[in-house]
């Protein structure tokens with residue numbers, strides 16, 4: 335499952351094809367939301383659908399997901415299994431576009447696997463001490479706690495404490511690594527300054543997740559946290575999509591989790607696929623399909639995020655494409 339090793343693009347493609355055919359088989363059988371959507375669009379529901387058919391499927395928009403929730407409370411209709419198969423319902427904080435998402439035991443394990451790629455990429459391992467300040471953003475980061483434990487590191491998690499208490503806990507626990515949402519990490523850094531804490535007493539490494547679209551990646555992000563100039567690992571995730579991007583610390587930007595997501599880049603004006611230029615760079619709107627959450631999938635979701643992607647070699651050896659720049663199309 336992990337795409338950190340220098341696998342070939344054809345291996346990723348084969349994995350995507352298998353997962354996508356299985357996803358579509360299940361969805362076309364029993365997912366009310368997508369069956370209705372595809373039926374209206376004239377997509378035949380009775381045949382096998384593979385990646386070569388992807389461009390024939392209509393996009394999904396956030397507005398559609400929101401309207402579906404509003405129209406069929408309490409759980410919406412984007413579910414592939416009977417409700418009894420689900421073990422987790424996530425309600426996003428007020429203001430988030432998509433209200434709820436659901437996991438089965440299998441997709442809960444998928445979150446852990448996706449996080450394990452991040453943890454491995456950031457070099458978090460047995461013998462290290464990891465501090466996890468949990469807040470509303472962190473709850474969207476399901477699986478991170480289990481993934482850190484799986485790596486064999488010693489983890490201390492604390493929920494809903496003021497930033498000053500987190501700083502005290504970090505110092506008392508001699509944490510090597512801090513993993514938190516951007517909001518939590520920024521709060522903690524501010525509190526440490528207010529308390530006059532020497533930055534050397536803070537962990538030597540930080541994993542920052544739940545980054546809002548448009549937050550600068552690479553050097554500007556690291557400058558934001560001078561303590562972690564050379565050890566800052568950004569992570570892009572959404573509760574209704576999954577952990578879809580992460581920085582490896584060896585280049586700017588974030589790798590896309592291409593073994594777990596089908597990534598497309600389109601012209602936002604007409605929805606047509608954007609081809610790469612000679613430098614293998616793509617510019618356009620990011621469209622994502624998650625492969626590990628068939629019970630509550632997003633298929634060809636228009637993210638509303640304008641990206642610049644590259645396949646130029648990364649010093650970490652991973653060949654998946656990277657996001658070099660991103661911004662919100664709405665802004």
Ligand SMILES: [Zn+2]
Nearest residue numbers: 582584648650
């Ligand atoms: Zn890399």
